[in-house]
Amino acid sequence: MPIRLNENAEVVAMIKQGLKEKNGYCPCRREQIEDNKCICKEFREQMADPDFEGYCHCMLYYKSKE
Numbered sequence: 001m002p003i004r005l006n007e008n009a010e011v012v013a014m015i016k017q018g019l020k021e022k023n024g025y026c027p028c029r030r031e032q033i034e035d036n037k038c039i040c041k042e043f044r045e046q047m048a049d050p051d052f053e054g055y056c057h058c059m060l061y062y063k064s065k066e
């Protein structure tokens with residue numbers, strides 16, 4: 001289950017800045033709740049899903065199947 005950062009360094013810098021401004025909460029979501037703290041619940045579940053391949057909601061991370 002390899003996880004990597006987006007290959008676009010500008011996207012990574014932008015999302016990381018957003019995370020900083022939101023104190024670690026997902027910059028792509030409005031609600032500042034525990035589930036939306038990076039790494040958010042949605043992506044944790046996607047990481048655990050053997051059939052999932054793709055970016056997290058914000059496109060900071062990419063998960064490959066193998």
Ligand code: SF4
Binds near residue numbers: 037
């Ligand atoms: S894993 Fe991605 S979608 Fe989830 S909080 Fe972090 S940046 Fe946002």
